[in-house]
Amino acid sequence: MNESNLEKKDLAWDSLGFDYIKTDYRFTATNVNGQWSEGELITDEFMRIHEGSPALHYSQQCFEGLKAQTAKDGSVLLFRPEMNAERFYQTAERLMMPPVPEELFMKGVEETVRANYAWIPPYGSGASLYIRPLLIGVGENMGLRPALQYDFRVIVSPVGPYYKGGGVSLISLAVTEFDRAAPLGTGKFKAGANYAGGLLSTQTAKDMGANEALYLDSAERKYLDEAGSANILLAMTNNRFVTPKSKAILPSVTRRSIMILAKEELEMNIEERPVAIREEMSEIEEMAACGTAAVISPVGKICVDNQWHTFYGDGEAVGPVMQKLYDSLTQIQRGEKADPYGWVKKVEIN
Numbered sequence: 574m575n576e577s578n579l580e581k582k583d584l585a586w587d588s589l590g591f592d593y594i595k596t597d598y599r600f601t602a603t604n605v606n607g608q609w610s611e612g613e614l615i616t617d618e619f620m621r622i623h624e625g626s627p628a629l630h631y632s633q634q635c636f637e638g639l640k641a642q643t644a645k646d647g648s649v650l651l652f653r654p655e656m657n658a659e660r661f662y663q664t665a666e667r668l669m670m671p672p673v674p675e676e677l678f679m680k681g682v683e684e685t686v687r688a689n690y691a692w693i694p695p696y697g698s699g700a701s702l703y704i705r706p707l708l709i710g711v712g713e714n715m716g717l718r719p720a721l722q723y724d725f726r727v728i729v730s731p732v733g734p735y736y737k738g739g740g741v742s743l744i745s746l747a748v749t750e751f752d753r754a755a756p757l758g759t760g761k762f763k764a765g766a767n768y769a770g771g772l773l774s775t776q777t778a779k780d781m782g783a784n785e786a787l788y789l790d791s792a793e794r795k796y797l798d799e800a801g802s803a804n805i806l807l808a809m810t811n812n813r814f815v816t817p818k819s820k821a822i823l824p825s826v827t828r829r830s831i832m833i834l835a836k837e838e839l840e841m842n843i844e845e846r847p848v849a850i851r852e853e854m855s856e857i858e859e860m861a862a863c864g865t866a867a868v869i870s871p872v873g874k875i876c877v878d879n880q881w882h883t884f885y886g887d888g889e890a891v892g893p894v895m896q897k898l899y900d901s902l903t904q905i906q907r908g909e910k911a912d913p914y915g916w917v918k919k920v921e922i923n
Contacts, residue, residue, distance in 0.1 A: 579922075582691050582731075586698035589733030591866060596729050598688035600681040604671045604723040612681055612725070614688050620724065626711040627720040632766035633710035635664040638865045639826075641686045641702040641729075641920065643695055644908030649920040652906045654682055656826045657706070664762040665708055669719040673708060681706060681727040686920050692731050696907070699734030703866075735867040741891050741899055743873035744862065746800055747783035749774045752791035753798055753821065760798070760821030767823075768802070775801045785862070787875055789850065790819060796847040803862035803870065804828035807848065808894040810856045814841040817848045827863045827902070830916065834901050839894065850877060859885045859892035868906075869899040 595618055602612030627633040637657045642650050658678040665672040673681075682704055686693070694700030706727045710720030736742050751774040754760025759767060771786065778786040778801070787805075788798040797817040799805055804825040807815040814835040816828060835841045860872040873888035874881050885892035904910035908917060 580691055581693075581695060584694075584731065586694040586700040586731070587734060589694075589700055589731055591703070591732045591735075592730070594692075594730045596689040596692045596731075598685060599729070600685045600727040602673075602677060602681065602725045604725070605721075607671060609671070609674070609677055609725075612677060612684075614684055618728075620709075620726070622709070622711045622724070623713050625714045626709070627714050627718075628709035628711060630714070631710075631717055632764065632769075633668055633670060633720055634708060634765045635661065635668055635670070635763055636705060636707040636765060637661045637763060639682070639704045640732075640865060640906075641693055641704060642907050643693055645696050646908070647696070648908065649686060649690070649693060649922060650906065650908050651682070651686075651918040651920060653826050653830065653916045654679060654918055656829075660763060660824060660826070661706060661708070664764060667759060667762045668764060670708055670710060670723055673706075673725050677725070678706060681725065683920050685727040685729050687922055689729050690922055692729065694731055700731060702729050703732045704729050732866075735870075741869065741871060741896060743888070743891060744784040744870045745782070745874045745876070745888075746785055746787035746862070746872055747778040747781040747876035748787050748789055748878070749777040749781070751777065751786070751788075752794075753786075753788040753801075755791050756820040758821065760819075761823055763823060771801045781876055783876060787877075790821065790847075795849055795851070797850050798822055800862045803864040803867070806831060806861045806863055806869070806895070806898075807857050808841075808859035808892060809853070810858060812841050813844055814839070814894070815844045815846065815848060818845045819847065825864060827865060827868060830914075831863060831869070831898050831902060833914065834898055835894075838901055839897060841894075854882055857884060859894050861895045868903055869895055871895045 598614045658675040662672040693702045712722040774786040786801040790796040862870045874883045
């Protein structure tokens, strides 16, 4: 890597939003006749695909999301990328696409991060380099069938701190009339179509005065599933830390990590089970949504059956459990705290 690639870009890192910013390189590999190419770094941000591509007509495409962060010593850290590779593999299988082997996935992620070192926000800025691996079915096609060719690409973009001005902010969620996914559908896979289907529900929730939609199970509309783009966490009475269990919930890397921290560091009794929201509302002391972008978003209030319910501090303050878990996980991700779990992976730059 030459010196020009090591010099950081002149950006107002703490003012960045969650937007696409063109960086210098992206990684691409193709699958033709069942065989993956070795892949390479390219500079062109455009993808030229055939108008008959199944990705365009039948949503045969999926993606992942993870971040690279700069530690205090200048090293570049990834957080549990092997779990993203595993989920990416499982989603591809469900959508009848050739799975990207973990070795190729990691090669694409690490080479793209390394090549775009100048775009990785510095330590202390609160910003990070967002990494988006994606897989799409391409080529001539018209009928409803799997593609004959596939493109795997890894793109990156610097993104600002989720919470501006430091600290953690409260959000609100609302149950709308829409369902997210059926139990035996694609809800537990990171398929792009899942998110397009949720756009109207999100807007409806915003019209109700919430930040995001909250979904109940589609069979009975009784049990919690997840928010529009995040899993749900609950600190409940009697030192219980609970996350909803359903075949329609995406297995969040962040959520699974937080459950371990709640057990090991806070010594809480963790449970993954169906949560009947109406019956158990009074037992919920704190609620949060969790995911790659925000890590933890404490929930101050939720709207169910057009009635608002508040949590810790009457919905006006962040609860101590979610604050401690947010602090603990982000410190591990940034290399500020010992990582006894082996979650953090260093990217060799030189």
